[in-house]
Amino acid sequence: MLSESLRPYFEWCGNTWLGTAVRNTTWAFPAIETFHLLALAVLLGTVLIVNLRVFGLGRQYAPAAQLARQFEPWLLASLGVLIASGIPMAFSEPSKCFESVSFPIKMGLIVLGIVSQFTIQRRWVINGDAGGGKAKLAAVLSIVIWTLVGAAGKGIPYV
Amino acid sequence: MSVLSVCEWLQSVPWAYGIKHSTWEFPVVESVHSLALSVMLWPAAILDLRLLGLTMQRRSVSQVAAQFLPWVWTGFTVMILTGALLFCSEAVKCYNSPFFRTKVVLLGAAGLNALLFHQTVFKKVAEWDENATTPWRAKLAGASSLIIWIGVVAMGRALAYA
Numbered sequence: 088m089l090s091e092s093l094r095p096y097f098e099w100c101g102n103t104w105l106g107t108a109v110r111n112t113t114w115a116f117p118a119i120e121t122f123h124l125l126a127l128a129v130l131l132g133t134v135l136i137v138n139l140r141v142f143g144l145g146r147q148y149a150p151a152a153q154l155a156r157q158f159e160p161w162l163l164a165s166l167g168v169l170i171a172s173g174i175p176m177a178f179s180e181p182s183k184c185f186e187s188v189s190f191p192i193k194m195g196l197i198v199l200g201i202v203s204q205f206t207i208q209r210r211w212v213i214n215g216d217a218g219g220g221k222a223k224l225a226a227v228l229s230i231v232i233w234t235l236v237g238a239a240g241k242g243i244p245y246v
Numbered sequence: 247m248s249v250l251s252v253c254e255w256l257q258s259v260p261w262a263y264g265i266k267h268s269t270w271e272f273p274v275v276e277s278v279h280s281l282a283l284s285v286m287l288w289p290a291a292i293l294d295l296r297l298l299g300l301t302m303q304r305r306s307v308s309q310v311a312a313q314f315l316p317w318v319w320t321g322f323t324v325m326i327l328t329g330a331l332l333f334c335s336e337a338v339k340c341y342n343s344p345f346f347r348t349k350v351v352l353l354g355a356a357g358l359n360a361l362l363f364h365q366t367v368f369k370k371v372a373e374w375d376e377n378a379t380t381p382w383r384a385k386l387a388g389a390s391s392l393i394i395w396i397g398v399v400a401m402g403r404a405l406a407y408a
Binding site: 118120128130244 | 269276277280281283285286287288289291302312317399403404406
């Protein structure tokens with residue numbers, strides 16, 4: 088899927104100290120992936136808790152905007168851990184990432200997810216009228232994007 | 247009849263064999279298994295963190311539990327179902343793996359920890375419900391749960407690469 092002209096950049100990543108260190112340490116990859124998965128659980132869990140609330144789930148507890156505000160630091164922290172743990176994993180197997188269709192799709196979706204978090208999520212869910220159509224649109228987009236990010240990640244070793 | 251021979255039979259059953267050897271079935275079931283982790287683990291961790299007094303201190307413990315335990319049970323059900331499918335498809339590998347065995351022991355410990363918590367200190371939650379600082383048994387239950395579930399995830403990952 089990726090243009091052949093990008094291959095040298097991927098190869099460069101694989102030859103860095105980071106890439107070699109992860110490859111040559113027996114348990115490094117599954118250990119890093121454990122943190123990656125735990126952080127994904129925090130990110131996606133937060134996305135679901137906040138955005139399903141927009142659709143009325145858990146109505147008796149707190150409004151979506153309040154939940155969104157309360158959990159935003161967790162969301163951003165988990166995103167930081169996901170990126171920090173994702174880079175060494177990608178650097179350890181750049182050719183697999185280069186050949187994979189899932190990898191570039193995942194990267195594109197992450198950018199989309201981050202942009203939507205700081206634009207429509209902030210405007211329509213955190214600061215908006217949580218029952219409105221715009222909030223619902225932002226909620227669906229957020230759930231779909233981040234779920235697909237997780238699924239595309241699982242897809243990297245396969246396709 | 248040994249457990250190993252049951253495992254051998256299990257992974258030879260056509261649908262179990264199909265999961266392992268088709269292009270899509272294993273990664274799809276594994277994806278659902280990983281995504282369900284988000285539904286279960288983070289809500290469980292929020293309750294654990296509340297028990298430790300580290301988050302949502304202004305909300306009562308029983309309200310946090312009422313809000314998040316349904317998530318935990320929903321996610322847990324999906325995890326057990328998809329986990330059972332993954333296990334059946336490579337039962338012999340799991341049976342022989344020290345990581346899988348540790349994972350099962352940790353799941354048992356998680357269940358026991360939750361049961362003990364609900365049977366003891368949570369029964370008297372009314373006495374400490376609104377407190378930001380919770381009784382030591384509640385803190386112990388929260389900390390144990392966090393550590394056990396991190397271990398469960400780590401064993402799952404180790405199992406995949408062993």
